[in-house]
Amino acid sequence: MSYTIGFIGAGNMSGAIIGGMIAKGIAPERIIASNRGREKLDALQSKFGIRVAQDNLEAAQADVVVLSVKPQMMKAVCEALKPGLGHNPLLVTVAAGLEVSSYQRWLGDHIALVRCMPNTPSLVGKGASGLYANDNVSAAQRQQVEQLMQSVGITQWVEKESLINAVIAVAGSSPAYCFLIMEAMIEEGVRQGLTHAVAKALTIQALAGAAELAAQSDVEVDELKRRVMSPGGTTEQAIFSLEDGNLREIFSRAMQRCANRADEMAKQMGEQ
Numbered sequence: 430m431s432y433t434i435g436f437i438g439a440g441n442m443s444g445a446i447i448g449g450m451i452a453k454g455i456a457p458e459r460i461i462a463s464n465r466g467r468e469k470l471d472a473l474q475s476k477f478g479i480r481v482a483q484d485n486l487e488a489a490q491a492d493v494v495v496l497s498v499k500p501q502m503m504k505a506v507c508e509a510l511k512p513g514l515g516h517n518p519l520l521v522t523v524a525a526g527l528e529v530s531s532y533q534r535w536l537g538d539h540i541a542l543v544r545c546m547p548n549t550p551s552l553v554g555k556g557a558s559g560l561y562a563n564d565n566v567s568a569a570q571r572q573q574v575e576q577l578m579q580s581v582g583i584t585q586w587v588e589k590e591s592l593i594n595a596v597i598a599v600a601g602s603s604p605a606y607c608f609l610i611m612e613a614m615i616e617e618g619v620r621q622g623l624t625h626a627v628a629k630a631l632t633i634q635a636l637a638g639a640a641e642l643a644a645q646s647d648v649e650v651d652e653l654k655r656r657v658m659s660p661g662g663t664t665e666q667a668i669f670s671l672e673d674g675n676l677r678e679i680f681s682r683a684m685q686r687c688a689n690r691a692d693e694m695a696k697q698m699g700e701q
């Protein structure tokens with residue numbers, strides 16, 4: 430692959446994808462990022478050797494243009510980019526909430542646009558991205574974006590745009606849920622007498638190990654859970670406590686709020 434990739438907005442999500450791509454061996458000269466402020470560009474340039482520009486129109490000259498500013502900024506950014514998109518690049522937006530129809534209103538009905546919902550573990554090659562393409566995206570462009578995002582993790586296509594909100598709940602936002610679980614486990618480990626360093630090392634490895642086991646296993650996760658729960662043993666006391674506390678309902682509510690917020694954002698910002 431030798432096409433160029435431009436990132437508009439060089440914040441957390443762009444940094445994670447760029448870092449993952451460089452770690453996978455994508456040549457830094459193929460990547461250009463633009464950002465409002467200079468500081469993040471300097472950091473990305475010195476860390477990864479990519480090209481940077483403060484003018485979004487420069488990054489927009491790439492073959493694939495990743496729109497990675499906050500949803501609230503997207504309309505203004507797109508309208509300013511419009512004159513520089515005459516080469517009709519493949520556009521990939523990672524913004525939560527905003528729908529294809531909004532981008533088409535700002536940039537024209539002809540745009541080839543993929544909505545990609547990635548997550549920050551992309552930085553370490555363990556990203557999970559959902560992808561949705563509008564009708565103008567060709568089969569070759571689908572492959573191109575798939576290949577690009579697979580360089581930093583796994584991808585799953587969804588064929589209905591509304592399902593991107595479910596992808597946000599399951600993958601885009603969920604690293605934060607996992608970090609919260611880690612925080613809680615580390616805190617209790619320390620309460621029970623472990624040092625912070627020991628509790629942290631064990632927590633991270635237990636969760637990473639469980640995820641790897643689930644990924645490599647040919648049985649469902651509920652069976653893997655059952656294999657840890659010796660009858661009359663320790664684990665079932667913990668699981669009973671979590672179930673008594675309605676953990677499933679807590680997750681269900683949290684993920685519904687997450688997806689609903691994406692809906693709400695689409696409505697608010699789609700009216701712009």
Ligand SMILES: NC(=O)C1=CN([C@@H]2O[C@H](COP(=O)(O)OP(=O)(O)OC[C@H]3O[C@@H](n4cnc5c(N)ncnc54)[C@H](OP(=O)(O)O)[C@@H]3O)[C@@H](O)[C@H]2O)C=CC1
Nearest residue numbers: 438439440441442464465466497498499500523524525547
């Ligand atoms: N963080 C995450 O885990 C995920 C985020 N996303 C999506 O990614 C997008 C970016 O989020 P995230 O990286 O977290 O946010 P950040 O705030 O970290 O990054 C946004 C970047 O956009 C820059 N920016 C703002 N306005 C402009 C402009 N007019 N021109 C150029 N650059 C501009 C900001 O520059 P400055 O440094 O000057 O403020 C900032 O660096 C969002 O739409 C979000 O929904 C999707 C999945 C996961």
Ligand SMILES: O=C(O)[C@@H]1CCC=N1
Nearest residue numbers: 524525597601602603
């Ligand atoms: O919180 C957010 O809105 C973004 C989208 C998914 C993860 N972070």
